[in-house]
Each structure stands twice: as C-alpha cells, then as structure tokens.
Amino acid sequence: MRLANDLPKHFEYFQQRDDARGHPGFTPTQKITAALRQLAYGVGLDMLDEYLQMAKKTGHDSLNHFCKGVILLYKRRYLRKPTIYDIQRIYEVHSERHGFPGMLGSLDCMHVGWAMCPTAWRGQFHRGDHPGPTIVLEAVASQDLWFWHAFFGVVGSNNDLNVIDQSPIFDDLIDGVEPPQAFFANGEHFKYGYYLVDGIYSEWGTLVQAYASPLSDKRKYFTKRQESTRKDIERAFGVLKKKWVILANPIKFWTREKIRKSSTRV
Template structure:
C-alpha cells in the first residue's frame, strides 16, 4: 500500500468516529477494509494455467487481517466499532468462541492433506455471527474472512448447533418463578410494570401456562403478564 492509499484507508477508518449513521459507517468501513485486503493480497494465479490458486495463503492472510482488525491487544477498530459490527463486546465473542470450539471440533483450526492451516475459529465464528447479526447471506461476508460462499453457511449451521447445545440449558430454557420475579422487577424499574420480556416465551402464555403475575396500572389490577413487541398492541 503506497502513501496515498494509506492516507485514504486511515482517513475513512478514523472519520467513522463522527456522527454519521451506523449504516453509512458500516458500509464505508466494509468497503475500505475490503479494498485494504485486496490491495495487500498477492494476486495468486497458479503456477500452471487453469490450476486453482493457492487458497491456503488467502486463509492465513484472512485470519491475520481479521485478528489485527478486531482481536489483537491493540486492534485497528475500537471497542465501540467491534460492538456495533458484532452486536456484542469482544470478551463476549471470545467467551462464545471458546465455548463452541470446546464443544465441536469443526471450529478447531486444522491442517489439510498438504499440511496447510485451515480456517481459524475466529474466521468461522465471525462469519456466523455477522450473518446472524445482519441477516445477510454468506457471499456478503466471505471476502472479508476469506472463506468460500459455501463454507460460510456451513459455519453458521455448526455454530447454531453448538450454541444450542452449549448455552441452551442456561439461556434458552423456560423462565422459572425466580426468573420471572427478577424480570418483573427489572422491567418495572424501566417503566414497564408487568412486562415479562422476550417474545420468545409467548407460546407458553398463549397456551395458558404462565407464572403468576400481579401488577397495577391506573388503579386496575392485572394477573397476567404481557410481552412488549412493536405493533402487536394497538
């Protein structure tokens, strides 16, 4: 990257700290990072005409750039940018990544038949979380993590299975009485007395199975909780 390209790159990276919208910031950052990757990667064309390029070099370079951008001790992007683009803090990402790696060997960085390193757990988890966070297909994240369009959905599939297996018993279970009381107190402090929280548990309420809830609004007593969701309560 020459001096002009370096100025262009850093100008856009650090100008993203202004008051521009999240969407504009994300688009600009994605384009700049993509340009940065493309300019630094050698143009592998294979030693024999018609032969595929050495993709293992792309995998390793992709991990190196991703790690330098977000996971190094002094990453290129600040914590607020990490939270915006991953929808979580870095320590939460690492906690999840360590959990799925320990559960499923798929996320381990293995070597292929030629002894070349495969995709790292950072690349696989980043692809999966980006697809979940933004609801986008694999071909919109494959270039940044240097993974094929077909590998990104495979990472997503294995990631979701691992998440359910590892964290489901604690975070995907039905709330008990203690959980309900805690949720009611927390949401009442936020100005929503009687709100149970996530719409994910609405099926139990619809079936008539819900923990006891008692609260008062405008001198009226209510004995059933409700779930706050945009547009369903006129």
C-alpha cells in the first residue's frame, strides 16, 4: 500500500485516468499488482488478461514503469550499501543490543522456491533435498530488518560456501575501496567489521562463528549469545516468506487474518 500511495504522487502513469471511451482506467493498485506478479512468479503477460483483464501492452508498461519508479524513489535510501554514518550506527546498535562491538550484521543463505522455472533450467536449480527448483538468496540483515546486501541467481546445486565464493560481498574490501569500518573491542583496534555466521562457513577473519563444542563457561556463554544474535537474519527471512505468502494468496491471507482477529476478540 505504501507503493500504491507513493508511485501515483510522483509518476503520472500510475494515476487513474479515463480511457479513449471515457471510462475509468486501471487503478494504481491494479498496475502495481500486475508488475509484482510478473516479478514474483515470472508469469507471462497472457495470465494478466485473465486475472486483471489487462492487455499485454499495459502489463508490459506497468512492469517497466514500476521498476523505474522504485529505483528513482527508493534507491538513495534502500538500494545502496551502508555509508560511514550507517556503519557507525549499526555498530552502536549491535553493541548495545547484542554485546557485539564491530558487528555489521548476520550473514546467511535461504532457498527460495521457483515455481515458474523454465523446464530447460530446472536441472541447474534443483537440489536433491528440495522438492523443486530453488534460487539461493544470500543476504546480510541488521537488527532492524535492513537487507543491505542481497545476492542471488547463482546457477548450480549450491550451498552457502558455493554462493559466498561467487558473491561480491567482499569485492570492495579486496579492491581497497571499502568505507572506513574501524572499531575498538577490549582495548584493541580493528580495521574492519565482521559478520556472524553459522558453522558451514570457512574460518575467515571477517566471519565469526559459534564454537562447535564449547567446553568452558566462557565459550558456552559466547556460543549462546552468538546463536541468539543470529536470529536477526532468521527473523528477516521469516518476514520475507510472510510477504511472499501474502503476495501469492492475498484474498485467502486477508480472509484468514480477519477470521483469526475476530475469534481473538470473541
């Protein structure tokens, strides 16, 4: 609904106008829904004719204007890497909330089902432990659900290690153009921040894992705090899955939520 409010204010295409017959045209919500369904499911424009009574050209134009509009409106705030100010704010929040100074966020991967995967590509995106083709999403999320890194679309049967080997997450660090990330911890100065990860990742200096078999009380305490802090990325993935469910079955979802709230009040 925020998109439906913002796009018509800035772009004439999403404003409802009369057609050549003088009848009201498509509403902003209908055009945005057409674009989202194409992006989410890769559906052909013929399906929009049945679902939204929308012609191919209108569906194609809706997608183009939607993508350009989102980039122009939200790029400066969302579609970017953290600035020096953002990094310091992330450090302060994570240090105060989780007790991890210098933590940039939690890094993890998630398999996203690709129901409309072309038949010719299904073998490239199919793993044995999943019922159908999937796309691996690698993401970094902070405690406020900000996804400031997202990488997906790698071809092949992948896990977290295959994906990070091809990911651009450390390209700026290798090229020496990464913004300053210095911080202090226990009186020591560190030049770059780090990410919390699970046990599958390699032992790199920028990746902090929990102890596999902690024996001392200090290691047990650290492992407990590390695993609880990594719930940030799990919670962020959970929010994404919830949004996909709403997008896939909007009428069914809202009806179920209405029934649930009514029963709760009773």
